[in-house]
Amino acid sequence: MPLELSHAAFDDLVGEALDLIPEEFTRAMDNVVVLVEDRHPTENLYGLYHGVALTERTSTYAGYLPDTITIYRRPILAMAHTVDEARDQVATTVIHEVAHHFGIDDDRLDELGWA
Numbered sequence: 498m499p500l501e502l503s504h505a506a507f508d509d510l511v512g513e514a515l516d517l518i519p520e521e522f523t524r525a526m527d528n529v530v531v532l533v534e535d536r537h538p539t540e541n542l543y544g545l546y547h548g549v550a551l552t553e554r555t556s557t558y559a560g561y562l563p564d565t566i567t568i569y570r571r572p573i574l575a576m577a578h579t580v581d582e583a584r585d586q587v588a589t590t591v592i593h594e595v596a597h598h599f600g601i602d603d604d605r606l607d608e609l610g611w612a
Contacts, residue, residue, distance in 0.1 A: 514591035529564040544590040552600030566594040
């Protein structure tokens, strides 16, 4: 049975996870928003980064809509049996997707233990 957690409580977990990111990294994040959705429309994902990674931006980068980091609430709650498990998965997911914003790919994240 999935863990039940209000939208507000889940949003708080996402906020806690963002607070784990060192300030020098959060200051470097540019043109990116973090969203919470119930689920991805076609895949069973915990999170998704969509945008142009900082490492791929050139001098012609202008006029783009913000990158998005979306955290998917229902899949995380479905795997979690406790609030602490949900907190851990949210933290891992947020850090994983923020890393993509900085241009770190899945292979490197796997090496670092954040896959």
